[in-house]
Amino acid sequence: MSAAEAKAFASSGDMEEKVETLEVLADGVYALTAEGDPNVGAIEGEDFLVAFEARATPVAARDWLAKLREHTDKPVKYLVLSHYHAVRVLGASAFEAEVIVTHDMTRTLIAERGQQDWESEYGRMPRLFREPDSIPGLTWPDATFSDRFTVPLGGSRGDLVLQYCGRGHTAGDIVAWLPEHRVLFAGDLVEAQAALYTGDAFHRDWSTGTLDRVKAIGAEQLIGGRGPVAQGREAVDAAIEQTRRFLTTMLSEVGAVHERGGTLKEAFEATHAALYDDFGRWPIFEHCLPFDVSRLWDELDGIDWPRIWTAERDRQVWAELQG
Ligand SMILES: [Zn+2]
Numbered sequence: 471m472s473a474a475e476a477k478a479f480a481s482s483g484d485m486e487e488k489v490e491t492l493e494v495l496a497d498g499v500y501a502l503t504a505e506g507d508p509n510v511g512a513i514e515g516e517d518f519l520v521a522f523e524a525r526a527t528p529v530a531a532r533d534w535l536a537k538l539r540e541h542t543d544k545p546v547k548y549l550v551l552s553h554y555h556a557v558r559v560l561g562a563s564a565f566e567a568e569v570i571v572t573h574d575m576t577r578t579l580i581a582e583r584g585q586q587d588w589e590s591e592y593g594r595m596p597r598l599f600r601e602p603d604s605i606p607g608l609t610w611p612d613a614t615f616s617d618r619f620t621v622p623l624g625g626s627r628g629d630l631v632l633q634y635c636g637r638g639h640t641a642g643d644i645v646a647w648l649p650e651h652r653v654l655f656a657g658d659l660v661e662a663q664a665a666l667y668t669g670d671a672f673h674r675d676w677s678t679g680t681l682d683r684v685k686a687i688g689a690e691q692l693i694g695g696r697g698p699v700a701q702g703r704e705a706v707d708a709a710i711e712q713t714r715r716f717l718t719t720m721l722s723e724v725g726a727v728h729e730r731g732g733t734l735k736e737a738f739e740a741t742h743a744a745l746y747d748d749f750g751r752w753p754i755f756e757h758c759l760p761f762d763v764s765r766l767w768d769e770l771d772g773i774d775w776p777r778i779w780t781a782e783r784d785r786q787v788w789a790e791l792q793g
Contacts, residue, residue, distance in 0.1 A: 479785065480784065481597070481757045484595075485596075491503050491504070492541075493699055496651035498514030499512075500541065501699050506752070508523065509697075511523065511693055513623070513630055517624065518544055518546070518548075519542065519544045520547065521546050521565050521567065523552060524549060524560070526561055527601055528564035528606070529604045531565065533600075547568045549565045549567035549569070550572075553640045553642055554572070555591065556584075556591035556592070557591055557598050560599075560608075560609060568612075570610070571612070571619060571632065573634055573644045574614045575642030576611065579642060580608055582778070584609075587778075587779065588605075593785075615634075617633070618633055628648065629648075631646070635684050636683060637675040638671060638676035640658075641670075641672065643658065645687070647689070652690040652691065653692075654691070654693070656692055657694075659676070659694075660713050661712075662692070662694040663709075664753045666717065668762040668766065669765045669776070671766075674721070677717035691706070719741070720741055720762065723744045724767060738759065738760060761787060763791065765777075
């Protein structure tokens, strides 16, 4: 295999289907993990369901719903989308949800860059876009919030609390917290044994206050954006700290090269070397890193609002850093 084949653009060379595992984390609380592909979940109310994340296409979402329907036939009242990324939201129509809920900023980001992000993510991760023609268009939320949104689940099921913890993986990530069972759906703010995508991120906020707030929730089971469910307080904290370590390593490596007036390519090489032993074999590491370093470089240049990724800019950055 040539070096060019070994580093096919982003995840375009990854066409192998992953094994999916549906876990019942508590009575009426479900998580579907898939060996590093994006995780999804669902929570039962008395006579309705809350779905968490929508997958990349309605066809891909229907595969998840078919598995969920082996456990419950309640209708989906709320579809919660943790952030705007295409592989999380474009399958939304399959749920026939009454209310799609996101953070305020997610609506802003969909309006600003939803179309470009769709094209970019399709190019980066074609396998996740099963039957791409089934996508009816951009996904728009029906309800948005800035800090907190509570869904009473009915009966003795308690509340589902949707919470904003600060800027992180994007400007508008939210988590879904079930205090009754101490289960947290963390979206892409936390990855358990998967690399981080930080191409639209705020590294300094994420690695400090935002992760501190996620940790302070005190979850005993955590479903990250990708990777297995973290079971038990120790594993939850380990996943959060592993996420933080990825970010702080990036900040110190890219920061040092930036500080001494080096190049983006040098920053990429240094970060790759520093992260490789701990993270290099985990899903999407090689795919993400050029975009991650590029965004952090901008952030250190004082560009607060992430530049929009387009299919074209993706290829340029890839050629410059992984080529
Ligand atoms: Zn994401």
